[in-house]
Amino acid sequence: MSERTITLLDIFGPVMIGPSSSHTAGVARIAFMARKIFPYPLDRAKVSFHGSLAKTYKGHGSDKAAVAGLLGILPEDERLGYALELAEREGLSYEIVAVADGPERYHPNTAVIELWSGDKSIRIRGASIGGGEIRLQSVGGFEANLDGSLDAILVLHKDEIGVIAIVSHILAASRFNIASVASHRKDKGDEALLVVEVDGVVPSSIVAQIRDLPSVREVVYVPSIRA
Amino acid sequence: MNWKFSTVVELLDRAREAGLSLPAYLLARESFYSGKGEDELRAELARRIRVTKTALDRGIREPQRSFSSMTDGGAAKLAHGEAWPVEDELFRRALAYSLSINEVNACGGKVIAFPTAGSCGVAPGLLWAYRDARDPSLGPDSPRFQDAFVVASAVGMLIALRATLAGSAGGCQAECGAAAAMAAAGLAFLLGEEPEGCFDAAALSLKNCLGLACDPVAGLVEVPCAKRNAFMAANALTAVCLRRAGISSVIPFDEVVGAMKAIGDAMPAAIRESAEGGLAATPTGMSFRAKIQ
Numbered sequence: 001m002s003e004r005t006i007t008l009l010d011i012f013g014p015v016m017i018g019p020s021s022s023h024t025a026g027v028a029r030i031a032f033m034a035r036k037i038f039p040y041p042l043d044r045a046k047v048s049f050h051g052s053l054a055k056t057y058k059g060h061g062s063d064k065a066a067v068a069g070l071l072g073i074l075p076e077d078e079r080l081g082y083a084l085e086l087a088e089r090e091g092l093s094y095e096i097v098a099v100a101d102g103p104e105r106y107h108p109n110t111a112v113i114e115l116w117s118g119d120k121s122i123r124i125r126g127a128s129i130g131g132g133e134i135r136l137q138s139v140g141g142f143e144a145n146l147d148g149s150l151d152a153i154l155v156l157h158k159d160e161i162g163v164i165a166i167v168s169h170i171l172a173a174s175r176f177n178i179a180s181v182a183s184h185r186k187d188k189g190d191e192a193l194l195v196v197e198v199d200g201v202v203p204s205s206i207v208a209q210i211r212d213l214p215s216v217r218e219v220v221y222v223p224s225i226r227a
Numbered sequence: 228m229n230w231k232f233s234t235v236v237e238l239l240d241r242a243r244e245a246g247l248s249l250p251a252y253l254l255a256r257e258s259f260y261s262g263k264g265e266d267e268l269r270a271e272l273a274r275r276i277r278v279t280k281t282a283l284d285r286g287i288r289e290p291q292r293s294f295s296s297m298t299d300g301g302a303a304k305l306a307h308g309e310a311w312p313v314e315d316e317l318f319r320r321a322l323a324y325s326l327s328i329n330e331v332n333a334c335g336g337k338v339i340a341f342p343t344a345g346s347c348g349v350a351p352g353l354l355w356a357y358r359d360a361r362d363p364s365l366g367p368d369s370p371r372f373q374d375a376f377v378v379a380s381a382v383g384m385l386i387a388l389r390a391t392l393a394g395s396a397g398g399c400q401a402e403c404g405a406a407a408a409m410a411a412a413g414l415a416f417l418l419g420e421e422p423e424g425c426f427d428a429a430a431l432s433l434k435n436c437l438g439l440a441c442d443p444v445a446g447l448v449e450v451p452c453a454k455r456n457a458f459m460a461a462n463a464l465t466a467v468c469l470r471r472a473g474i475s476s477v478i479p480f481d482e483v484v485g486a487m488k489a490i491g492d493a494m495p496a497a498i499r500e501s502a503e504g505g506l507a508a509t510p511t512g513m514s515f516r517a518k519i520q
Contacts, residue, residue, distance in 0.1 A: 005230075008257045009271065011342050011383035011392075012376055015278050018332030019448040021344040022393070052395075056446035056502065059295060059519050061335055081335050108395065130393030131343050200262065226261075 014132045015076035022109055023060035026128025029225050030111050031069025033136060033148055034124040036222045040117035044093040045070050050102035050110040063096045142184040142193040148225035150179050151201055155194040155210060156218040159185045163215055164194060170209050176202055230256045233388045234481045235426045249422040250374035253381055269373060275339050276367040279351035282338050286327030291334045295519050297449045302327030317360040325352025325460035329453040342383040342392040345448040346406035348456035350379045353410040353463050357417055379413035382429045390488035394441035394500040397491030403459045404436030410463035415470055430476035430483045432466035438490050440498035442505025445516040451506055
């Protein structure tokens, strides 16, 4: 992951529903991205707040923010304010948990999102690092470092030789510039997660080419959250 | 083109090398990184400036009352109160507007984090106050008004690059302090200062926020945050008055940012947004904490 560039609209932004860029906007962004990574109809969701979020989530509306994100609502959308009512109307089954003493290695402002759909499930851990900026640090058991500043392609594949090279080739052949590549595996020969951040928006036809590769199990496209 | 900088000296050099004014250079840089054209970026700036205006109007029109009851319609009182000791339209508006935007934030309204939500009232409050009190030709669509927000953002970028904008890392000097420096630079720009003068005003302002504790009562973005937005607007206005009188900061902006970083690193965790020290630990602060939990 390359050092992030600070831009004008990062400072004069984000547009957000108050009161806290880290405890409201950041949390909504973490849940929003979690939903992009796990885009299936939800049976249920669990949001666990750690650290400062566990202590102050009610006053900051972090619970509303997390539910808003799960409903696909971004920090600047006024619907964030009544996300709990919307969730009830849409039949979203969710649980909010404050974890008093979570692992010390977690960032002081951490939200863990767990999602279930049929026989699928995922656990995503995100840190809200200030000013609405976030980092997804763990995705489905893999380490990660996603900040939503660029579009990203997540490729779950069998840990075999050449997958990174083929994915890079497919993107290069369509003139897409790769900003970063990170690969994480659970064990040698086991499953691996390839995270590729790109400049610009990759069309679904190219994402489909990656999905069709023999050792690829699943591909999700996660658009940038930067306005 | 070279888009990398981490100090004012480098930033102004880059703009000069590019043959562009400071705001034009920053917009060209934004265009490079975002892939968006300048027209599209200016439209986005206008949209965000409008969000600040909507918040400002709302807090003055409808007294904002928060869930914790700590925020209780202060901006509306400030804007409409009769007992007013200072004969200056700009000053009164600056205080009322900055407080208003932050009260709207405290009550879950829509704002722009600038640089953070807890400090979002300072710069827009002061710039809109100048517009309403002194120069009605300005507005969201006027490039000069947009450029004032761009210059203010440049101050925030430099602080983010070499120190921090997070209260949890650097205390309130990193949030409301940064916002005051940004506001000072933006207003100096509207008054016709060259970029050097804008950063000098920012240095004057930031110097007078160094060491500020971030000790929010019950961990909420209300006390002391909301009223501090008004105080910081006054700080920024003072800095610009000094600068316009020809008074410069003895310590240049880049060095003030370095000092801010060193002070932030030395601050105990109890006064870095943990809600465990300072005002948060007072008997009244603790009673609010007990009430909302």
